[in-house]
Amino acid sequence: MARYGFIHDKLDIKFLILYLMARVVAPIDFPTLTDLTMCDGGVDYFEFAEAVNELVETGHLVLEDDRYAITEKGRRDGAACESSLPYSVKRKAGLQVSKLNGALRRNAQVRSQVLERAEGGFTVELALDDDGGNLFSLSLFCASRDQGERLCSGFQAKPERVYNEVLSALLDEEETE
Incomplete structure (x- = not known):
């Protein structure tokens, strides 16, 4: 099946993931990262999942409590490569990240817990x-x-x-x- 979009190989997917993760204000779970990354029709889910695991293995991302966060290495390498991402992909990704960041900020400001x-x-x-x-x-x-x-x-x-x-x-x- 032909994929439409600008992102087609795993390296481009990794660049996109690093681009997104450098812009989120808090660690995010895998489904949220999936939703953000699927902003381009060319992204294949299985290549995406492999790319995330490889980024964790190489120390670009860290996984703690089922949430992913970018490392300093990931920020540095992602910034060096983000110019290779097409403008339209960055624009779509930026819109999604800004919506998510609003929700993440709000969730961080509203706290509740039940203590025995x-x-x-x-x-x-x-x-x-x-x-x-x-x-x-x-x-x-x-x-x-x-x-x-x-x-x-x-x-x-x-x-x-x-x-x-x-x-x-x-x-x-x-x-x-």
Whole structure:
């Protein structure tokens, strides 16, 4: 089957992977890296998978906790070779990376966890940060881990709403009078 696109061999795929990884703001998992790399119709999945493994073996990428990150060697070698990537591929890749980076930054700023208490029950810790530091932290008691997980999921989905609702409740003067 003929492949359409500008990327056709494993070396080009490696250049593209290094180009992408140098621009993401946090380590990413294999499916996310796959989605980013498939921005060109010429990329073959099996060659891509081999290229990722080879980049890890050569020390261009590092794999920790099922997430890939670029090494200094990968940045250096990728920068030297990125001019060989076609402009249209870099443009498509850049658009995808900027969308992903927005999501990665947001996920890094919204934190939640469920901790078991020694005396029984669970504590849910919720935090919302911005570029300047912590905006909001809240600890809640929960009777079950399931309830705590549901609270975490709700906070992860709508942290700004929770923050605004708490502020509204605290600053509402009509109810306090």
